[in-house]
Amino acid sequence: MGFARREWANEDFAQEVHDAVKEHARTPFREEVWQQLIQGMRFVQGTFDDDESFERLRGTIEELDKAQGTGGNFAFYLSVPPRSFPVVIQQLKKHGLADQTGGSWRRAVIEKPFGHDLKSAEELNAIVHEVFAPDQVFRIDHYLGKETVQNILALRFANTMFEPIWNRSFVDHVQITMAEDIGIGGRAGYYDGIGAARDVIQNHLLQLMALTAMEEPASFDADALAAEKTKVLGAVRLPKDLGRDTVRGQYAAGWQGGAKAVGYLEEEGIDPSSKTDTYAAIRLGIDNRRWAGVPFYLRTGKRLGRRVTEIAVVFQRAPHSPFDTTATEELGSNAIVIRVQPDEGVTVRFGSKVPGTSMEIRDVSMDFAYGESFTESSPEAYERLILDVLLGDSNLFPRTEEVELSWKILDPIEEYWDTNGRPAQYPAGTWGPVEADEMLERDGRSWRRP
Amino acid sequence: MKTDLTDTTASKINKELVRGRRAIGTPAVGMVLTLVIVTDEENAYDALKAASDASREHPSRTLVVIKRVSRSPRDRTQSRLDAEVRVGADAGTGETVVLRLHGEVVDHAQSVVLPLLLPDAPVVVWWPVNAPLDPANDPLGALAQRRVTDTYACEQPVKELAARADAYTPGDTDLSWTRITPWRSMLAAALDQVACEVQGVEVEGEEFNPSCELLAMWLADRLDVPVRRSHSAGPGLTAVRMDTDCGPIVLDRADGSLATLSIQGQPKRAVALKRRDTAELIAEELRRLDPDDTYASALRYGVERLKSDGSGSPAKGEREAVPAPVEAAAKAPADRATAQAPVNEAAAK
Incomplete structure (x- = not known):
């Protein structure tokens, strides 16, 4: 069922859905399934502040409930701008749509952004929780619905060979990258003032970091997982000198993948003096026994070299090498790279002798690719998450505390950026500003080329 | 398997590479390096043939960058990237992408090459002809660990050697030396x-x-x-x-x-x-x-x-x-x- 301002009849709505399904569904379009779906498809036209609209919504829901036998179980997917949140939530409450009665459930799905700083996030949480209990609220972070992200847990806790080295004794540092090759497109209104750090680091990257760094949960249920993630996010330590260990940038005009790209400040709808970051790189520490002293480098950006998301756990070099320096000149550090997207999989990098009479050691990779080991197509992230909402399984949804902890990590950085300097410029299509390379160079490390 | 992409972008080429690889069922990461060949149309065939033979010893992703000459001012302002993606038996042991650059993008070849480099793996750039005088500061050369030139193929080889010596940066090499x-x-x-x-x-x-x-x-x-x-x-x-x-x-x-x-x-x-x-x-x-x-x-x-x-x-x-x-x-x-x-x-x- 759709609820929006536009003047649509049920058929218009169904047509829109039909076209989208036909074009994008990962399985073949089947007419009989569509006929079944269309039975329950309705559109209610209305505005958020209009009581009459919500009465109509309730009427339609009740009518459908009887016709389809859904037993009073409803999930509300709130794809609304943050400023409309209070009114929509209150309207749902006022018209009795949020009341769970006699064994039925009501759930609310919220999309990012979950606020733009700690204060706004707390306000938002207060508004939502006034009407929906914490276990009724599902915050969608579509990254957590990806197979590879769930596989981090399988990799770490179902195997024995990785966990013993997954700590400060062996790991040199961790790099978590989410790069996009596109610009902001038509999202100027949303993006300007928010920026890459709030848009990506606060939710996706910190969640990926939590999953990479957390201790083994007692079980794979939602409470146990959330407890471990909360613990590790709570142990995150910000760098002492924010100017030294954080970098933000803005893409300048350049060429990306063979096409000309305009700079961020020249994008339509962007204030030419905007300080919004389209690239952000930060160094975090985790103060616990497992990770003390191991830096976690998080970076994200738009208009970078290519679209890729990955977690690279980079190991220390061998404490002693019996080979001479010529033999190991080309040898890098061992690494385990979890490729989140695209070409999902895991790569292990290590040195191997080059065939020949001389001793020469070079990096090679061993690879696991989802597309090759499992030829069955895996569910889309949203597909999986929406199913989880309907089943009431909140394993893969960040909780209130996690969201607030993430803002606690990011807020001081954003405040520092607000008052100090301007974003560095980087040409579109490159791997970010030189300042970011210098930031790692100071630590004697370098960014991987993903 | 060979696929032609016309008026395309690096991200579409990347998708095609993954698709092609899956279709024939070979993993990507046996490849140990990315070899970028910068050439003109005339020398492309021989260079690619040599690279493809060499790939039997060094499985690699080969990117052939062909800068097309624009004959009219109109052609020069229009920019187009065409690609030929070869995987499996058509590409030696590895993957080959032949990139044809038309118009303005000719001067921005690195923007096409950068997204197509294998993760982590070393990059080698080879100019069979017309190598830049300062390879390390060439936009494409800057992406590479090793830059291979060939003074044998140029007009005044001895003079060129002197220039190579002046511009030498660790990682430079010349096929005349290899010979x-x-x-x-x-x-x-x-x-x-x-x-x-x-x-x-x-x-x-x-x-x-x-x-x-x-x-x-x-x-x-x-x-x-x-x-x-x-x-x-x-x-x-x-x-x-x-x-x-x-x-x-x-x-x-x-x-x-x-x-x-x-x-x-x-x-x-x-x-x-x-x-x-x-x-x-x-x-x-x-x-x-x-x-x-x-x-x-x-x-x-x-x-x-x-x-x-x-x-x-x-x-x-x-x-x-x-x-x-x-x-x-x-x-x-x-x-x-x-x-x-x-x-x-x-x-x-």
């Missing part, structure tokens, strides 16, 4: 057998073949003796004559394939010194990906410090990047070299 590897190992082995001191050397080969100069500079640099460069009709390098205090050591290859090694007091030996094709050279170059310090040292010795027998005039001008000790060493033995000149001329054919 003489068998010569170098043969000469080194010959000298290892005898306990004699070399007093002078003559390197003989066809004109406009920079391999001769490089070999001469290498010998001069390593042996610290005067080296003469003399000309013959070829093919390629024809002979190296070393005068030692216990008689001459001569490596003579008249026909471009079989050489004769003669050392005073030892029987003459036949030695296979075949001129190798480009595929073998590239394969050898890809074997080591760290900077070639020996090449750097030989190149920096300076072409103009070689003695010449007159038919090819040496490059003029003092070179400054030369390390001091070598300079001093070069002056002292100069008279000795002239004294030996008649001997050398007699030995020449």
